[in-house]
Amino acid sequence: MVTIKAIAARCGCSPATVSKALNGAPDVGRDMVKKIRSAAAEMGYIPNGAARALKTARTYNLGLLFQEFSHSGLAHEFFSLMLNGFKSRAEELGYDISFISSHLEGRGFSYVEHARYRKFDGVAVITVNYDDPAVRELAESDIPTVTVDYEFPGRGCVMSDNDQGVADLVQYVHSMGHRRIAFIHGEQTAVTRTRLAAFFRTCGQLGVPVPKGYVIEGVYHDPDFAAVATERLLNMPEPPTCILYPDDISYMGGLEAAERRGLSIPEDVSAVGYDGIAMSQFLRPSLTTMRQNAPLMGARAAEELSRAVTEGRAYSPERIVIPGVLLAGETVKRLK
Amino acid sequence: MVTIKAIAARCGCSPATVSKALNGAPDVGRDMVKKIRSAAAEMGYIPNGAARALKTARTYNLGLLFQEFSHSGLAHEFFSLMLNGFKSRAEELGYDISFISSHLEGRGFSYVEHARYRKFDGVAVITVNYDDPAVRELAESDIPTVTVDYEFPGRGCVMSDNDQGVADLVQYVHSMGHRRIAFIHGEQTAVTRTRLAAFFRTCGQLGVPVPKGYVIEGVYHDPDFAAVATERLLNMPEPPTCILYPDDISYMGGLEAAERRGLSIPEDVSAVGYDGIAMSQFLRPSLTTMRQNAPLMGARAAEELSRAVTEGRAYSPERIVIPGVLLAGETVKRLK
C-alpha cells in the first residue's frame, strides 16, 4: 500500500509536508505542492480512512437507522424512495452512508454504541417505531441526529405534511359531494395520530358528521385487514359513500372486498388511498391518493443532517415540512 | 471518551492486557479477565473502530455498490427486496454495510478507490450495468467481490434463474394452448440475453414458431414503451395470443394499450409479467408472472461474500442459482 511516507521519501520531504500539500494547507510552497500532488497521483495514493478518522475524529460517514416497516422492510416504496433521496443527496454532500444495526462483530451492540464505534458524523433515523427505547436513546444522544416523521425536542426533523394531506383528501372528497366518509387508519404512531386529528378537524370544519364506527383502527400495508374493515363498513345500516384507506396497498384489499360483494369502485362506493406509489396510477380505475414526496424528504433530511454536523454547537434545528400532492384519480365518484 | 488505557489504569494493569482480556486472548488470568470486563462495562467502554481498523486491516464493513436501475433507483421492488435480504444476512454475520459511491469528501473517487479508502472487507455489486468500466474495475480488483445476476471469472455470484424462469413461463403458456407467443424484452443486459436465449430455445423445443416481429427489444419498467410495443404486436396481421412482458410494471402499459383498443385481458389476449412484485397479486385479473426470490438472492450474496472474506486465499468461488416460482394468475386464458 502506498502511504504518505512513501510519497515523502520520493519527493525528498517529510510526511508532514505531504499531508499538508494534499490537504491544501497554506504553508507549503507552490512547486512542492505540484511535485507532491503529481507523485501521489502517479503512485496511486489513496488515503487511509481509518487513520484519518482516528486522528481527526471525522469520518464523513453518516449512520442510517432504517427500521423495518412491519413486514415489508425496505420494500415499501415510500421508504425506498426516501432512502434513495437521502443517499443521493448525502453523497453529493460528500458523505458515505452506512446502516446502523444492533449486531456487529458478533457482540450485541445498541444503536448508539454502534454509532459510536463507527464514529458516524451524524445519524438519520427513518422508522415508524419511535417508541422503541433503543431508538430514543440514539435520537437523544449527543450525536447529531435528524429524524423523519417524528420530532425530538432540539433536533432537526423532516415531516411529511400528513395534516394537510388528510385535510386535502377530505376536502376533495367533500367537494365531490360525499357526506358519509369513513376512515380506516393504520397502527398508532405519530403519523397516524396526526392524520386522525386532521380527519376529525376537517370533517368538523365542513360540517360532515362522523358516525360511530366510521373510523376504524387498522394496520398499514395489510390488504387483508383492509378487506375485513371494508366489509364491516359496508355492512353498516348506513354505509359510507367513500372510504379513506391508510395507504395504497390497503386500498387493494378494500377493492377486493367491494367486488366480492358485487360492488364496484367508484360506481357503488368511492375510495382513496395514501402515498401515491407508482402502481396506483396504473390501476384502472386509477387511484385517488395523496402522493408523499418521499425523495425530497430524504434529500432534505440529508441536508439538515449535514448542517447539524458541520455547524456543530451553532446548529439550530429546523422542522422541515414537505407537502404532498393530491393525485385525483378515478376512484371517487361525483355525487350530485 | 473511555479508552483501553483508562481501563488499564483503573484495573492496575497494562493496556495490552486489557486488549487481550476484551478479545478473549488465552494468556490472561481468570480473575483479571473478570475484573477488566466488568470495569469496561461499568465505564461504558466502546472500542474505537477506526483504531481497530488501522491496526488490524479488518473493518467488518462491507461495501455495497447499488447502482440505479434506470430511473427507478432503489424504488424497484426487486432491488429493494434484495437489498433487504443482503442487509439482514450481512448483519447477522456481523458485518456493517455501507454504500459505495463515486464522490466522497468532495474528491471524485472511483468505486475501487472508494472501497480502498474505506477498507471494506468485501464488496457486493448489485446492478444491471456490468459494462460500466468503473464497475468492472471494482469487480476485477483484488477486493473480495460478489456480484448479482452477472458472473465474473473467478468470483462468486448469485444468479436468478432467468433461464428456467422464462422456460417455465413459455411452457406454461404453451400448456394453456397458446401457439402464438410474443416476447417484449428489456434492454441488452446479461439477464436479458439469458432470457432471450431461453425463449428461443423453449419455443424451439415445443415446436412453437417465432414469427418475425414477435420479439421486440424494449426497456425495463417502462409502461409507456410496453404500450407502444403492444400496439405494434396487436396491429400485426397475425397478432400473438399471448404476450410476455419484461416485468410486471411493463405489463401495466400493455394492459392499458389493450384496453384502449377495446380488448380485454385475458379474454382477447393473454399476458404474463416477470418479477412477481407484491402488487401483481392484487390486480384483477391477477397477474401470471415469475416471482424472483429476491430476498434469498440478497441473503445468499451476503453469505457468499462473507465466505470470500473469511476464507481469503482458500476461497473457491461459487455460482449460486436461485430459482423463481411461477405465479399462475388469471391473465393467461386457456385456449381449447
Add this chain to the structure above:
DNA sequence: CTCCGCTAAGTAAACGTTTTCGTAAAATTA
C-alpha cells in the same frame, strides 16, 4: 548591521488499538 517578520519546511507527539516478544513467578518434572 541588527532585528523583526515572513515563508517553507521539518520534528515529534498523538489518535486508540493490537501484537510480538520478553520475562518473572509459579508449577511441574526429574
Add this chain to the structure above:
DNA sequence: TAATTTTACGAAAACGTTTACTTAGCGGAG
C-alpha cells in the same frame, strides 16, 4: 533441589495520519 515448562502479564512498536510547535533561511525596515 535443580532444571524445565507453563502461566500471566508488560514493554514497546506499529498501523497511517494530522497538527502544534520549531526552525532555517531570507528579505526588508530601522
